[in-house]
Amino acid sequence: MRxxxxxxxxxxxxxxxxxNMMVKVKVEGDTIxxxxxxxxxxxRAFEKLQESRNWLQSFTLLCxxxxxxxxxxxESYARAVELLEGREVPERAKYIRVLMLELARMGAYMxxxxxxxxxxxxYTMGQWSVGDRNxxxxxxEELTGGxxxxxxxxxxxxxxxxxxxxxxxxxxxxxxxxxRLKDYDDLMFENTIFQKRTQGVGVISKEKxxxxxxxxxxxxxxxxxxxxxxxxxxxxxxxxxxxxPTHEGGDIWSRALVRRQEIRQSIRIIRQxxxxxxxxxxxxxxxxxxxxxxPKGDAYARTESVRGEVGMYIVxxxxxxxxRTHFRGAAYVHGIxxxxxxxxxxxxxxxxxxxxxxxxxxxxxxx
Amino acid sequence: MxxxxxxxxxxxxxxxxxxxxxxxxxYGTGCGAIEIPPTMTxxxxxxxxxxxxxxxxxxxxxxxxxxxxxVKTIKRVIRVYEQMQDPKYVIxxxxxxxxxxxxxxxxxxxxxxxxxxxxxxxxxxxxxRPEAVLSGFxxxxxxxxxxxxxxxxxxxxxxxxxxxxxxxxxxxxxxPDYNW
Amino acid sequence: MNExxxxxxxxxxxxxxxxxxxxxxxxxxLDIAVKKETIPSILFYLKDEMGFIHxxxxxxxxxxxxxxxxxVFILWSPVDKIKVFVRTRLxxxxxxxxxxDMIWRQANTYEREMREMFGVQFTGLxxxxxxxxxxxxxxxxxxxxxxxxxxxxxxxxxxxxxxDAQDVRETIAKxxxxxxxxxxxxxxx
Numbered sequence: 001m002r003x004x005x006x007x008x009x010x011x012x013x014x015x016x017x018x019x020n021m022m023v024k025v026k027v028e029g030d031t032i033x034x035x036x037x038x039x040x041x042x043x044r045a046f047e048k049l050q051e052s053r054n055w056l057q058s059f060t061l062l063c064x065x066x067x068x069x070x071x072x073x074x075e076s077y078a079r080a081v082e083l084l085e086g087r088e089v090p091e092r093a094k095y096i097r098v099l100m101l102e103l104a105r106m107g108a109y110m111x112x113x114x115x116x117x118x119x120x121x122x123y124t125m126g127q128w129s130v131g132d133r134n135x136x137x138x139x140x141e142e143l144t145g146g147x148x149x150x151x152x153x154x155x156x157x158x159x160x161x162x163x164x165x166x167x168x169x170x171x172x173x174x175x176x177x178x179x180r181l182k183d184y185d186d187l188m189f190e191n192t193i194f195q196k197r198t199q200g201v202g203v204i205s206k207e208k209x210x211x212x213x214x215x216x217x218x219x220x221x222x223x224x225x226x227x228x229x230x231x232x233x234x235x236x237x238x239x240x241x242x243x244x245p246t247h248e249g250g251d252i253w254s255r256a257l258v259r260r261q262e263i264r265q266s267i268r269i270i271r272q273x274x275x276x277x278x279x280x281x282x283x284x285x286x287x288x289x290x291x292x293x294x295p296k297g298d299a300y301a302r303t304e305s306v307r308g309e310v311g312m313y314i315v316x317x318x319x320x321x322x323x324r325t326h327f328r329g330a331a332y333v334h335g336i337x338x339x340x341x342x343x344x345x346x347x348x349x350x351x352x353x354x355x356x357x358x359x360x361x362x363x364x365x366x367x
Numbered sequence: 368m369x370x371x372x373x374x375x376x377x378x379x380x381x382x383x384x385x386x387x388x389x390x391x392x393x394y395g396t397g398c399g400a401i402e403i404p405p406t407m408t409x410x411x412x413x414x415x416x417x418x419x420x421x422x423x424x425x426x427x428x429x430x431x432x433x434x435x436x437x438v439k440t441i442k443r444v445i446r447v448y449e450q451m452q453d454p455k456y457v458i459x460x461x462x463x464x465x466x467x468x469x470x471x472x473x474x475x476x477x478x479x480x481x482x483x484x485x486x487x488x489x490x491x492x493x494x495x496r497p498e499a500v501l502s503g504f505x506x507x508x509x510x511x512x513x514x515x516x517x518x519x520x521x522x523x524x525x526x527x528x529x530x531x532x533x534x535x536x537x538x539x540x541x542x543p544d545y546n547w
Numbered sequence: 548m549n550e551x552x553x554x555x556x557x558x559x560x561x562x563x564x565x566x567x568x569x570x571x572x573x574x575x576x577l578d579i580a581v582k583k584e585t586i587p588s589i590l591f592y593l594k595d596e597m598g599f600i601h602x603x604x605x606x607x608x609x610x611x612x613x614x615x616x617x618x619v620f621i622l623w624s625p626v627d628k629i630k631v632f633v634r635t636r637l638x639x640x641x642x643x644x645x646x647x648d649m650i651w652r653q654a655n656t657y658e659r660e661m662r663e664m665f666g667v668q669f670t671g672l673x674x675x676x677x678x679x680x681x682x683x684x685x686x687x688x689x690x691x692x693x694x695x696x697x698x699x700x701x702x703x704x705x706x707x708x709x710x711d712a713q714d715v716r717e718t719i720a721k722x723x724x725x726x727x728x729x730x731x732x733x734x735x736x
Contacts, residue, residue, distance in 0.1 A: 012443050015393040015422045019400075020440065040679035041440045042397065044470050045688065048695050052472065061469065067401045114404060131409045148401060148494055213602060213653040231625060300576075300604070300621055300630070313606050313621070326606045333653045363398070366679050439681045466706040472696035474688060475680070478703045509723075536702060539682040 003028050008348070012041055016119055016352035019362035023339070023355075027348050035343040037336050043366040047325050054320045055081065056154075056289040063149040065327055066364045069108035071100050072305035073327070074153040076312035079234060079301035081155040084316060085294050090281040093157035094235045099170070099273050100143075100153060101235075101303070102266045106177070107136045108306040109263050112359070116256065117188060119352035120197050125188055132180055135173050142166065157283035167274050174267050181263065189260065198252040202342055202354040205250060212341070213333050216308025217262070218358055221255035223248040228304040239276075242269050252357040293320050307331055307359040329364030336365065378514060385428075385454060386511040387417045389504065392427035392451070396444065397434020399460045402494050411497035416504055424450040429507070432484075434494075435463035435476045441483060442537050448484060449546055455519050456511075458503060459489045468493060482532045485518035522546070551627060552577055555597060563589050576630040583618075583635045587645050590620065590633065594650055599624045599631055605657040607665050611691040614639045616665060637667065646671040664689040 010023045022038040050058035063070035110133040114126030137147045144150040209222045227244045229237045245261040247254035294316040302311035308330030315324040421427040462468045467478035490503035510516040569578040593599040599622040620633040646669040648655040666687040
């Protein structure tokens with residue numbers, strides 16, 4: 001005898017979802033039969049607002065696109081403007097930009113640890129990793145003045161130079177965080193409950209991943225090696241020495257392993273950057289911002305963020321204001337079509353774990 | 368036993384108990400939700416003030432509107448606010464609740480929260496530091512102890528005014544005209 | 548890289564007669580402009596036979612002065628490591644285009660957004676009507692002739708600014724019966 005299907009609204013106010021969106025699921029018993037997402041609770045119309053601000057003022061709106069990790073968006077915008085105008089960036093500024101991007105990557109991965117484990121019931125991990133993330137935010141605060149929104153990477157370089165003694169502080173923080181990785185392993189990855197709840201859940205096969213346009217750690221967790229830092233290198237990534245980890249399997253467990261190993265690679269990159277950083281200029285000055293015009297045309301630049309490909313497309317018609325800017329986030333692809341497809345056949349208790357592992361972040365989807 | 372002095376003593380004890388146990392509803396309505404996990408964890412521990420998270424509106428005391436509100440969200444927030452049970456408070460978090468912040472000219476975000484929901488304490492900043500959040504909660508505790516956190520009372524007495532403002536921006540009004 | 552670009556352009560032009568190429572930019576990419584009826588077949592060709600399997604972005608730009616909407620597709624080939632931009636123009640008063648989500652599934656989301664924000668109709672698109680905006684009765688909001696600041700001024704109540712220059716902290720302290728501490732006094736006006 002088949003049970004009747006019920007509709008559940010895992011709605012905007014829910015402790016288990018990663019942000020302000022709704023997932024409407026139809027369940028029979030415990031199994032999901034159909035899923036629909038509904039977004040639009042955070043729409044601010046950024047791209048329309050940027051048309052009434054000039055090129056430098058619209059840069060202050062950009063950080064709020066992706067709240068846990070604002071630096072890749074600033075980097076994409078800065079590189080797109082530099083491509084369009086043909087502006088050169090000094091070598092020291094490139095190294096400082098890589099330092100900021102890798103620190104932001106580590107901070108966002110630690111926040112992700114907290115979210116993924118809280119969806120399974122392991123709240124201790126959130127307390128540890130969010131507490132350790134505060135050390136990285138201290139570094140940001142000393143360098144840029146703000147914990148979350150930095151507004152530091154702008155077209156032409158970076159906004160100010162590293163203060164004295166900053167490199168030592170960074171290296172000491174890296175030593176501390178490297179020791180903590182062993183504690184995270186003991187608590188999370190060698191935990192039988194975590195393994196049993198994540199292996200075999202939310203599986204994406206290789207063909208499906210390529211067909212549905214998956215990017216980032218989700219694609220690397222399916223066994224395909226694809227990373228913008230090695231495919232289409234930007235800044236100084238082609239001079240640095242790091243590997244891109246992949247895992248077969250395609251379930252939540254392999255994606256968690258990929259993310260854990262990328263933290264280790266980020267620590268390695270940061271140490272190389274501190275060692276190889278040249279001295280020199282940190283900023284190629286832009287002219288008066290109220291009269292700064294860019295030549296006609298368009299440009300597209302992309303960066304590898306914690307979730308995948310983050311791209312910025314700008315169109316200029318020769319005036320001081322942008323004609324059209326468009327932002328493409330990785331959660332746009334993962335959060336709507338892919339999520340609706342994967343949830344069919346899963347247990348309703350795993351919805352939160354799957355959403356966390358795909359990296360669905362609503363501010364990126366509806367901007 | 369119903370004379371004024373014993374009523375005052377009952378009020379003092381009641382307010383003292385209420386101010387030391389404030390449960391925040393788990394609803395991240397905007398950008399500001401990213402500074403709540405650091406406030407609740409070990410460095411800026413908010414649990415020593417009695418502040419912890421609550422899962423559903425029926426179990427929560429305070430609704431923390433963290434950031435801007437779009438027209439789609441405010442429809443749900445009004446419903447959630449009316450489902451909460453007395454005593455309840457609202458904290459406006461961030462400068463977007465005060466005067467619109469940096470999205471003042473967007474067609475989808477509201478500018479002043481005060482017209483649609485009664486606000487007890489505002490915390491300004493973009494975004495506010497965890498110390499500012501703790502200071503906001505301490506301010507709310509002072510107001511509760513002085514008996515001045517009466518946002519819910521004001522909402523019940525002026526319901527027609529609030530409803531008129533809410534209906535002006537929400538085109539498809541599906542909620543009842545009375546307060547839950 | 549330049550020989551590779553020449554080879555790709557020659558093969559595209561051999562198969563699609565109306566593909567016009569543009570050359571006036573500084574970054575490393577290919578840029579092709581086609582008519583809107585050719586879009587599904589050229590995208591299929593680029594994906595299946597030329598190796599551009601990754602769809603990065605689909606954007607719609609409003610050229611109000613020329614009376615046209617421009618749709619841009621950005622594709623990437625992981626094997627040859629090269630980008631291609633495919634552009635087409637639509638009439639602004641009646642923008643109709645073919646649906647391409649049988650080629651890439653994620654194009655469904657991009658098309659829903661373009662339909663809602665610009666009013667572009669896609670023939671054959673199967674998706675619920677409302678995507679981001681709820682109960683929106685105005686014109687498509689991302690077009691250039693929609694003034695968002697005027698709409699916000701009219702619909703939402705704005706808080707008036709202060710006319711005097713008093714220090715907010717002093718007002719609050721006086722009202723609550725408290726004192727501003729000494730170290731903060733030197734920053735008061």
